[in-house]
Amino acid sequence: MTLLGLTDVTLSFEGVTALDGVSLPVERNELVGVIGPNGAGKSTLFNLICGYYRPDAGTIELDGRTLNKLPPWRIARLGISRTFQNPRVFKELTVLENVMAADRVTGLRPWLSVPKRVRENAWDWLALVGLDRAAHVLAGGLPYGDVRRLEIARACVGRPSLLLLDEPAAGMTGQDQSDLVEVIRVARERDVAVLLIEHNMPLVLGSCPRVVVLNFGRRIADGSAQEVRTDPHVIDAYLGTADEEEVAADGPERG
Secondary structure, three states: OEEEEEEEEEEEEOOEEEEEEEEEEEEOOOEEEEEOOOOOOHHHHHHHHOOOOOOOEEEEEEOOEEOOOOOHHHHHHHOEEEOOOOOOOOOOOEHHHHHHHOOOOOOOOOHHHOOHHHHHHHHHHHHHOOOHHHOOOEHHHOOHHHHHHHHHHHHHOOOOOEEEEEOOOOOOOHHHHHHHHHHHHHHHHOOOEEEEEOOOHHHHHHHOOEEEEEEOOEEEEEEOHHHHHOOHHHHHHHHOOHHHHHHHHOOOOOO
16 A cells, blocks of 8 residues: 655756656555665655655655645654754754654653653664663764664654655664664564665665666666666666676765
């Protein structure tokens, strides 16, 4: 059953088309990788889904409800959560407080009034991302890789139905990346669909059953990892030859 539906979505900035008639259905519990060169429209796609931008044309729906004119906070309350290319955490709060603050039940209440189940849910996600050991550390003192983990835990704690991950593996080691794949697996087991933007091709092609490719604001491919890997249009626009693909896997310039 379709959870998220984008139909012929178009958005331009001062005459420059960022997305051009993009249609994209996402099923419940589905994991979809979104790839493409810098400037392809990947982060713009996320910003549209979350309500930071409004489309010039087309529709965006969640569970059959149109999101086009809703503000970001309403969309978040409906069950869409995200991380960002540049991590955004409350540096003056502890890791645990950061996660509890993101729970839809809690908001920013004084911590002593936080319901027991909210604390338990926060601890659960911190353990899943490997940050329970740092629960009482100020978020501003975390290493970069752990900040990424914290963002994912904070995005998941509110029980979203759709999770948007914008380059979550950036700055992560090989083991961190393996742990990330495991966290995504657990999220899907908890009825969360995941849209994943990544430049790390081995991670995307090795973990995502379905991959969507954007180029110059248009969807140029949508299929299995193997189909995308061998698509001549994708090879020409992004993956390149086998040697170039290895370079891309090391992480090209973000965009």
